[in-house]
Structures are given as structure tokens and as C-alpha cells.
Amino acid sequence: MKTLVAFYFSGTGNTLYIAEYLCKKLSSAYNCELCDITDTENYREKAVRADALMFAFPIYGSAPPIPMRNFVHVCGGLLCGKNVIIAETQYFFSGDGAASLGRTIKKYGGIIIGAETFNMPNNLADCKIFAVKNGGETQKTLAKAKKRADRFAARLLKGNARRRGFCALSHGVGYFSQRKFWMRNETAKRDKMKIYPERCVGCGLCAKSCPVKNIEMRGGRPVPSGNCVMCYRCVNLCPKKAITVLGTAPPEKQYFGPKR
Numbered sequence: 071m072k073t074l075v076a077f078y079f080s081g082t083g084n085t086l087y088i089a090e091y092l093c094k095k096l097s098s099a100y101n102c103e104l105c106d107i108t109d110t111e112n113y114r115e116k117a118v119r120a121d122a123l124m125f126a127f128p129i130y131g132s133a134p135p136i137p138m139r140n141f142v143h144v145c146g147g148l149l150c151g152k153n154v155i156i157a158e159t160q161y162f163f164s165g166d167g168a169a170s171l172g173r174t175i176k177k178y179g180g181i182i183i184g185a186e187t188f189n190m191p192n193n194l195a196d197c198k199i200f201a202v203k204n205g206g207e208t209q210k211t212l213a214k215a216k217k218r219a220d221r222f223a224a225r226l227l228k229g230n231a232r233r234r235g236f237c238a239l240s241h242g243v244g245y246f247s248q249r250k251f252w253m254r255n256e257t258a259k260r261d262k263m264k265i266y267p268e269r270c271v272g273c274g275l276c277a278k279s280c281p282v283k284n285i286e287m288r289g290g291r292p293v294p295s296g297n298c299v300m301c302y303r304c305v306n307l308c309p310k311k312a313i314t315v316l317g318t319a320p321p322e323k324q325y326f327g328p329k330r
């Protein structure tokens with residue numbers, strides 16, 4: 071049987087959920103292995119021996135997360151001639167989210183055999199304009215995403231999967247509606263997170279769970295180092311709702327991920 075390695079980045083669980091689901095649906099043709107790109111050793115060997123690769127990631131302002139973009143460049147030389155599947159998750163809109171990473175993969179010689187976007191629950195808990203939902207409130211969204219994944223996987227197995235976002239119109243819409251503005255200030259945003267000292271109890275969960283080790287505990291207090299990649303994991307995990315990243319006030323409600 072062929073092997074598929076699914077490299078994923080997931081701040082709050084949505085992308086992992088979809089990557090896992092797709093792997094299950096593709097298991098009649100592939101032995102699938104899920105690999106968190108922030109916690110993966112031997113990624114080179116894994117990529118070299120795989121018959122196909124999947125890149126799964128959430129979209130931020132119509133752009134892939136910094137760790138995923140960096141990972142593709144690090145793997146670049148291994149992608150030539152490889153079959154690649156792209157799975158992108160979003161709250162509701164990205165324009166060309168899947169293709170935004172797909173174009174880079176193509177430049178390295180990767181063959182995109184399918185690219186799809188999946189609408190998932192919102193995780194931007196400190197932005198009041200977007201509602202945060204959990205549990206039963208997310209069931210409709212998750213059921214729709216799974217249906218789309220069923221169709222996508224079935225077409226991948228037949229060899230005629232769609233490559234969403236690759237047309238010029240989607241490219242223009244994704245770039246001019248969001249990515250251009252997002253990328254312009256992305257570096258400045260990395261230093262914007264705020265930890266409210268009056269709320270924090272020094273439990274260390276944020277530091278322990280940050281996928282890029284942006285937070286360090288010093289003297290029992292969490293201290294960010296300015297390298298946040300805006301995944302929102304700590305914002306949604308903090309037991310005291312003491313963290314904001316892009317918002318201006320601590321979250322009223324947190325997102326607990328698709329499995330709760």
C-alpha cells in the first residue's frame with residue numbers, strides 16, 4: 071500500500087480534526103501518518119519515503135501560518151515530483167487560502183493532486199465581531215465540513231479532486247481582500263499579545279502549550295518573547311482568560327476545539 075504523510079499545523083484543533091478525518095477516508099489507498107510540523111523529528115525521511123504528502127493548516131488573513139510557510143521552504147527540495155494534497159481550514163472566507171501555499175509547493179516541483187478549504191468554527195476568541203461557539207452549537211458546521219471532506223477524499227481516490235483557489239479570480243480576491251493587508255503588518259502583530267497580570271495565576275499552561283515556545287515562565291510569570299505566530303491556542307486555553315493577541319479585551323468566551 072502507498073504511504074501518505076500528513077504534515078499539519080493546528081492552533082486550536084480544527085485543522086488536526088480535518089487532517090485526521092481525511093486520513094481516515096483515504097485509508098483504503100494509503101497508510102497515513104499524521105505529523106505535527108512543530109513537533110516532528112525526521113520529517114525529511116518521512117517526506118522522502120512517502121508516496122504522497124498532505125499539508126494541512128488554518129488560514130490567517132488569507133495567508134498560511136508562519137510555521138507552515140517556513141516548513142514548506144525547509145522541505146522545498148524534497149517536494150519535486152511529489153504528489154501533494156492541500157487541506158486548509160477557515161472560519162468563513164479566504165479567497166485562495168489553499169492555493170496560497172499550493173503555489174509555493176508548485177514552485178518547488180510538487181504536483182498538487184487536490185486542494186480544498188473547510189469552514190470550521192471560529193477560534194478568534196478576543197474579536198467580538200466573530201461569535202465563538204462550542205459543543206452542540208458547532209455540530210452543523212462540523213457536519214458540513216465532514217461532508218466536504220467525504221467528497222474531496224472520494225475524488226482524490228478517483229484521481230480527479232478539485233484544486234480550489236487556484237484560478238486567477240480567487241488569487242486576486244484572496245490577495246486584495248485580505249492577504250496584502252495582513253502580510254504588511256504580520257511582523258508587527260507578532261509582538262502584540264497581551265497577558266493581563268491581574269488575571270494571571272501563573273499556572274504555566276500557556277508556556278507549556280505554545281507550539282513555537284513564544285512564552286517563557288520567569289519567576290512564576292509568563293513572559294512572551296515577541297515571536298507569536300497568532301495561533302490562538304493560549305488565548306483559548308488560559309483558565310483565567312488572561313490573554314489577548316489581536317483583540318483589545320480578554321475573551322468573554324473561549325473556543326474549546328471541535329472535539330468538545
Ligand SMILES: Cc1cc2nc3c(=O)[nH]c(=O)nc-3n(C[C@H](O)[C@H](O)[C@H](O)COP(=O)(O)O)c2cc1C
Binds near residue numbers: 079
Ligand atoms: C489570527 C487568525 C486569523 C484568521 N483569519 C481568518 C481569515 O482570514 N478567514 C477565515 O475564514 N478564518 C480566519 N481565521 C479562523 C481560522 O482560520 C479557523 O478557525 C481555523 O479553522 C483554525 O484552525 P486551527 O484550530 O487548526 O488552528 C483566523 C484565525 C486566526 C487565529
Ligand code: SF4
Binds near residue numbers: 272273
Ligand atoms: S495560562 Fe493564563 S493563568 Fe496560566 S500562566 Fe498563562 S496567562 Fe497565566
Ligand code: SF4
Binds near residue numbers: 081282299304315
Ligand atoms: S503565544 Fe499563544 S497565540 Fe502566540 S503562538 Fe504561542 S500559543 Fe499561539
